[in-house]
Amino acid sequence: MYIGRFAPTPSGPLHFGSIVTAIASFLDAKSNKGKWLLKIDDIDEPRVRDGSVSEILKGLERLGLAWDDHVVYQSQRKEQYQFHINDLKEKGLLYNCNCSRKMINNSSLTGSHGLIYNGTCREKNLKNQTGCSIRIKVVDEDISIIDSIQGEISQNIHNDIGDFILKRSDDIFSYQFSVVVDNHLDNISHIIRGYDLINSLPRQFYLHKVMGFDFPKSSHIPIATLGRKKLSKGHGDRILIQNYENLIWMNALTFLGQSTQNYHLSMTVEDIIQHAIKGWSKNKVKGFAEREIDEHAHR
Ligand SMILES: [Zn+2]
Numbered sequence: 466m467y468i469g470r471f472a473p474t475p476s477g478p479l480h481f482g483s484i485v486t487a488i489a490s491f492l493d494a495k496s497n498k499g500k501w502l503l504k505i506d507d508i509d510e511p512r513v514r515d516g517s518v519s520e521i522l523k524g525l526e527r528l529g530l531a532w533d534d535h536v537v538y539q540s541q542r543k544e545q546y547q548f549h550i551n552d553l554k555e556k557g558l559l560y561n562c563n564c565s566r567k568m569i570n571n572s573s574l575t576g577s578h579g580l581i582y583n584g585t586c587r588e589k590n591l592k593n594q595t596g597c598s599i600r601i602k603v604v605d606e607d608i609s610i611i612d613s614i615q616g617e618i619s620q621n622i623h624n625d626i627g628d629f630i631l632k633r634s635d636d637i638f639s640y641q642f643s644v645v646v647d648n649h650l651d652n653i654s655h656i657i658r659g660y661d662l663i664n665s666l667p668r669q670f671y672l673h674k675v676m677g678f679d680f681p682k683s684s685h686i687p688i689a690t691l692g693r694k695k696l697s698k699g700h701g702d703r704i705l706i707q708n709y710e711n712l713i714w715m716n717a718l719t720f721l722g723q724s725t726q727n728y729h730l731s732m733t734v735e736d737i738i739q740h741a742i743k744g745w746s747k748n749k750v751k752g753f754a755e756r757e758i759d760e761h762a763h764r
Contacts (some may be wrong), residue, residue, distance in 0.1 A: 467499025471525075471532070472644075474506045475517040479524040481691035481716070482659065488717045489686050491658035492723050494744040502651055503532035508539035508546075508643050528710050529734040536649065539643055549646050549676060550599065550631060551612045558675060559631065561597035563588040574629075578664050582627030599632040601672070608667040613684040614750055615660070620667035629668055641665055645672040648681055656683045660754045664721045684747060687756040689720060710734045714741070718757060722749035 471487045473479065479487070494501040503525070507513050525532070553559050556600060564572075564585055573580040582600070591597055605623040612618050622629070631642040647653070648669075663685045673680040714737045715725050726735060 466652075467497040467654050468502065468652050469494035469496055469499055469657060470502040470504055470651065470653060472504040472507070472647075472658075473504050474512065475521060476514050477511045477517050477521065478520040478539075481713075481720075483665060484524075484713060485689055485717045485720050486657065486659050486686060487525065487530055488528075488714070488741075489684075489721055489747075489750065490655075492741055493655065493657055493747055495742045496745040497535075497655075498653070500533040501530075502534055502537065502653075502683075503553070504537040504539065504647060504651070506539050506643075508542075508638055509640070510540065510637070511730075528713060529738050535648070538698070542643070542650070543638070545650060546643055547647055550638075553601065553631070553675065556675070557617075558602050559599050560628075561591040561593070562589055562600050562628075562630075563591055563597045563634075567574045570605075576625045578625055581625065584628055584672065587628065589613070592694050596634055596669065598630045598634040600628040600725070601631050601675075602628050605670060608670055610666055610670055612663065613682060613747065615663060615685050618663060618666050622667055622671055626668065641668050645669050645676065645678065647658065648673070649676070649678040653681045658683075658685060660685045660688050684750075686721065686750055687754060690755045690757050709735055713737070723753055724749075 469490045472492050473483055473487075491501050493499075503522075505518055505521070507518070522536070552557070562582075562585070564582075567581055568585070569582060572585060573583055575581070586600070587602065603622040603626070605621065607619055607621050609617055609619045620626075630639050631643060632638050648656070666683060666685075670680055672678075711732055711734055715730075715736060717727055717728055718725050718728075718741055723741065723746065728740065732740075
């Protein structure tokens with residue numbers, strides 16, 4: 466069965482870029498008669514802003530984006546994440562790292578995705594966990610994945626990233642790791658998200674493999690930019706103006722390369738959604754990383 470999801474971080478209200486991602490994942494799930502789940506990525510608690518969960522839920526409701534099942538919160542899954550950390554530890558794949566940011570800066574090469582961790586602590590066998598991050602050992606092999614929009618994504622994690630962090634020194638589970646456990650717990654079959662997350666795909670593929678989980682099919686949609694800058698949460702308030710939900714839908718569909726010829730602004734959101742599900746074609750979403758939006762169209 467097709468199970469997709471939308472997973473916003475509650476660091477502010479929805480902005481056009483996150484709405485586009487929500488709409489793309491919703492339409493792909495619904496046009497495949499699948500489920501569309503909602504997960505709140507609130508594991509990185511310092512980044513969570515008060516009130517933004519309810520803003521996000523209200524924003525989705527107003528756009529007619531009704532999720533299936535109950536809302537999942539990462540902050541309520543810490544026990545499950547720890548269970549899988551313990552499992553990987555028993556397999557001998559994890560180690561503690563007490564390198565400071567400064568040490569890593571000074572000892573690492575910079576790769577195309579940032580600093581490459583050189584494995585300083587791999588053989589140290591550090592027992593004391595306080596103040597340590599937990600890293601996973603990676604192997605020197607090329608990983609190649611086909612993304613349904615972006616094509617082939619290849620990476621050698623060992624050469625480009627190094628052993629990466631599953632749990633930070635402040636005890637927060639990393640994005641890479643928590644998402645993989647979530648995919649497993651929620652039986653996610655299809656990932657649709659923004660292009661800015663594509664670099665994490667090989668790491669997540671690797672984690673699925675070592676944890677024995679099936680890897681979902683992935684599609685990375687272009688990032689919405691304004692003035693060549695990625696849209697931030699700050700653009701949210703301006704874009705989600707009451708009573709303009711159908712305009713937001715049409716702008717999102719246009720952004721996603723879907724034809725809006727037969728749509729008009731007097732249609733209700735429900736009508737637009739029914740049309741959009743029928744007409745949805747993922748092939749029309751073009752394989753580029755970024756796409757400039759017309760600012761005036763969203764005021
Ligand atoms: Zn270290």
